[in-house]
Amino acid sequence: MPTDPASALPQAAARFADATRAAMPVARELFETIGAATGDGVGMAREPYSENEQKASDLLEAKARELCLELSTDAFGNLYMTLPGADRSAPGWITGSHIDSVPSGGNFDGLAGVVAGLTAVAALRAAGIVPATDITVMGVRAEEASAWYAGAHGGHIGSRSALGILPPAELDSAINTRSGRPLRAHMADAGFSPERVALGHGTLDLSRYRGWLELHIEQGPVLERLGLPVGVVTAIRGSARARSCRCTGAYTHSGAVPHEYRSDAVLATVELVHLIEQEATRVRASGGDLTCTVGKLFTDAELHSITKVPGQVDFCLEYRSQERSVLDHMADFARGQATRIAAERRVAFELGSFSPQDPATMDPGFRAALNQGAAALGIPAMDIPSGAGHDAQDFVHAGLPAAMIFVRNANGSHNAKEAMDYADFERGTRLLAWMMAQ
Numbered sequence: 001m002p003t004d005p006a007s008a009l010p011q012a013a014a015r016f017a018d019a020t021r022a023a024m025p026v027a028r029e030l031f032e033t034i035g036a037a038t039g040d041g042v043g044m045a046r047e048p049y050s051e052n053e054q055k056a057s058d059l060l061e062a063k064a065r066e067l068c069l070e071l072s073t074d075a076f077g078n079l080y081m082t083l084p085g086a087d088r089s090a091p092g093w094i095t096g097s098h099i100d101s102v103p104s105g106g107n108f109d110g111l112a113g114v115v116a117g118l119t120a121v122a123a124l125r126a127a128g129i130v131p132a133t134d135i136t137v138m139g140v141r142a143e144e145a146s147a148w149y150a151g152a153h154g155g156h157i158g159s160r161s162a163l164g165i166l167p168p169a170e171l172d173s174a175i176n177t178r179s180g181r182p183l184r185a186h187m188a189d190a191g192f193s194p195e196r197v198a199l200g201h202g203t204l205d206l207s208r209y210r211g212w213l214e215l216h217i218e219q220g221p222v223l224e225r226l227g228l229p230v231g232v233v234t235a236i237r238g239s240a241r242a243r244s245c246r247c248t249g250a251y252t253h254s255g256a257v258p259h260e261y262r263s264d265a266v267l268a269t270v271e272l273v274h275l276i277e278q279e280a281t282r283v284r285a286s287g288g289d290l291t292c293t294v295g296k297l298f299t300d301a302e303l304h305s306i307t308k309v310p311g312q313v314d315f316c317l318e319y320r321s322q323e324r325s326v327l328d329h330m331a332d333f334a335r336g337q338a339t340r341i342a343a344e345r346r347v348a349f350e351l352g353s354f355s356p357q358d359p360a361t362m363d364p365g366f367r368a369a370l371n372q373g374a375a376a377l378g379i380p381a382m383d384i385p386s387g388a389g390h391d392a393q394d395f396v397h398a399g400l401p402a403a404m405i406f407v408r409n410a411n412g413s414h415n416a417k418e419a420m421d422y423a424d425f426e427r428g429t430r431l432l433a434w435m436m437a438q
Contacts, residue, residue, distance in 0.1 A: 006034040013377045019127035020119070020430040026063065027119045034059050035107040043104035043416025048142030048149075049077065049156060049183075049190040056099045060114060060139050067122055068398040069137075070116040073228065074203040075193040076161040079139035083121045085131040085229060091210040092134030093436045095120070098143030098158065105144075106293040108217045108409065112226040112425065116215040120433035133210065135436050140391050142183075147414075149174040149183055154357070163398040164202025171197060172417045193411025211366060212395040212402040213435060215428050217420050219388045219413035223406060229424040230431060231384035232370045236393045237289070238359035241353045242334070244316065247272075249347040251303060251311035262309050266299065269313040271349065273297070274351070275337050276317070280330065290330065291387060317351070321387055323361045328333035360393035366403035366435075373434045379427045388413075405431055 037059065038044055038052040046053045057079050064071055064081035079099075085092055097113025117137030124131060141158030153174035160166035171184035171194050179186070187194045196203075223231050240288075250262035273294050278291040297315040299310045304310055319330045331354040338349035367383070374381035384406055391404040407428040408417035 016123070016430050016434050017125050017132045017379060019123040019129075020426050020433060022126050023119045023122040023429075024422065024426055026067075026122045027115050027358050028422065029428070030059065030063055030115045030118065031107055031111070034111060038101075040104055044101035044107050045103060046099060046101040046105075047103075049186040050190070053100050053141065054190065054378070056111070057139055057141075060099070060118065063118055064137070064328050067118065069121065069123070073109050074162055075196040076158055076187070076203070077190060077192045078139040078158045078162050078203075079117065081121075081137040081139075083124070083131065083135045083137075085133040085135065090133045091208055092136060093131075093211065093213055094136045094138055094204075094209045095139060095215070095432065095436065096136075096138035096391075097214050097216055098140040100142055101332050102144050102147040102414045104416055105147075105414055106416055108418045108420045109219070109413045110140075110143060110216070112217050112407065112420065116425070116429045116432055119429050120436060123433045124437060129437050131437050134208075137208075141301075142187075143391055145174060145183065145360075148176060148178070150177050151175040153183070156389065156391060156394050159394040161197055162202050162204045163206075163394055164200050164204075165398055166396065168198040168200075174311040197299045206400050207397065209400060211363060212392055213224050213366075213402055213405070213432060214390060214392045214402065215405045215407060215432050216386075216390055217409035217413060217418065218384070218406040219409070221412070222384055223382075223408035224410050226382065228380050228382050229237055229373060229408050229421075229427045231408075232374070232380040232381055233386050233392075233404035233406055234367065234369055234383050235322040235362055236320050236360040236386045236388075236390055236396075236404075237291070238327060239357045239389075240319045240331050240354040241357075242317040242354050244352055245314065245316075246346055246350045247313045248350070249311045249345075250309070252309045254307045254309055257309060260294070263311070264309050265347055266310045266351075268341050268345040268347045269297065269315060271341050271345070272334070272337055273315075276330070276334055279333050280319075283326060288326045289385060290326050291320045292330070293318045305366060317354075319354075319385055322361070324356075324358060327354075327356065330429075357389070358397065360396035360402070362392070362396075362403050363401035363429055366401060369438065370403055370405065370431060370435060373431050377427075377434060379431055381431075385398040403435075 098110035249265035
C-alpha cells in the first residue's frame with residue numbers, strides 16, 4: 001500500500017471496498033449473537049462487570065480466535081486482540097471501543113467500534129494486506145459506568161484503569177444503584193484486580209502504539225440530517241457541570257404578598273436560565289462551540305402548592321464545548337448573574353462548583369489522513385465535533401494521539417432504537433481498515 005494517503009490508486013480503493021464487503025458477515029454475526037445473548041427484553045443490558053458484559057467479551061474473544069489473533073486480558077477485564085504487522089518492533093495502531101451498554105440501551109453504542117476493529121482485521125486478511133505494524137483491537141470494560149453507578153466518579157473505568165489515570169478513590173465512591181455496593185466489589189467479583197488501580201501505572205505501554213483509532217455511531221442527528229454516512233471527529237467536547245444547584249427564597253401566600261415583597265425562587269431561577277440561554281446563543285453566534293443544558297429543574301413536591309409563592313428550586317447546569325475558555329466563561333457568567341439576580345429578587349443561589357472535564361482534541365495529522373482516505377475511497381464525509389464522551393478522550397488525556405470515525409445512526413443513542421445502517425458501517429470500517437494499513 002502507498003504510504004501517502006493522497007496517492008491512493010483507484011485499484012487500491014476498490015480492493016478495500018471488496019475486502020470490507022466480504023468481511024461484513026463477521027460484523028453481522030457478532031452484532032446478532034452478542035445482541036441475543038445480552039438483551040433485557042427491551043434493549044441491551046451489558047452492565048459493567050456483569051455476566052452479560054462478560055458474555056459479550058467472550059463472544060468477541062471467540063471470533064478473534066477464529067481470526068487467529070493474539071489474545072490477552074488485563075487486570076481490569078479489558079480484552080486485547082492483535083493482528084501482527086510486518087515490523088513488530090515499531091509502534092502499532094490500537095483501535096476499539098467499549099463493550100458495555102446503558103440500561104436497555106442499543107446494540108451499536110460502543111460495540112460497533114470493537115466489531116469494526118475485528119471486521120477491519122478480517123478485511124485486511126481477505127485482501128492479502130499485511131499491515132506495516134501490529135493492529136490491536138481493544139474491547140473496553142465499564143465505559144458506561146455513569147449509567148449504572150451513582151456517587152463521585154467519572155465513568156470510563158476500563159480505559160482509565162488501563163491507562164493508569166483512574167483515581168483509586170473512585171472504586172469506592174462509585175456505588176451501584178441496584179446492589180448498593182461499590183465498584184471495587186463488582187470488579188473483584190468479576191474476577192479482576194481493583195487493587196492494581198492504586199499502583200497508578202496502568203497496564204498499557206503507550207510507547208508500543210502510534211495512536212488510538214475509534215469508530216463509533218454518532219449519538220446525535222447531524223449526519224442523518226445532512227445525508228452523510230461518515231464523520232471525522234474534530235474534538236470531544238469537554239464539560240463544566242454544576243450538579244446540585246439551588247435557589248432559596250421564601251414560601252409565602254400567593255394572594256396576600258405583593259410581588260415587590262416576594263422572594264420567588266421559581267422566577268429568579270427562570271431569569272437565570274433565560275440569561276444563560278441568551279449568552280450561549282451569543283457565544284455560538286460569535287463562532288464559539290457550545291451546548292447548554294438544564295437537565296433538572298424542580299420544586300419540592302412536599303411543600304409546593306398552587307397557593308404558595310415557591311421558596312425553593314433545585315436544578316443543574318451543564319455546558320459542553322471544544323474550547324476550555326468557553327466553559328470557563330459560561331461558568332463565570334452563571335455565577336455573576338446569580339449574584340445580581342439574588343440581590344434584586346431577594347433570594348440566595350448556591351451553584352456549587354462546576355466540575356470540569358477538559359476537551360480532547362483529535363490529532364490534526366490523523367484527521368487529515370482520514371479525510372484524505374475518505375476522498376480516496378469515495379466515502380462522503382464531514383468534520384464533526386463529538387458532544388458525548390468516549391474512550392478516545394482518555395487516551396488523549398494520557399498522552400496518546402487519537403482519532404475518531406463517526407457512523408451515521410438514526411434515532412439517537414442510549415436507547416434501544418439505535419438504527420445504524422450496515423452499509424454506513426461498512427463505509428466506516430473500510431476507512432478504518434485503510435487508515436490502519438498505512
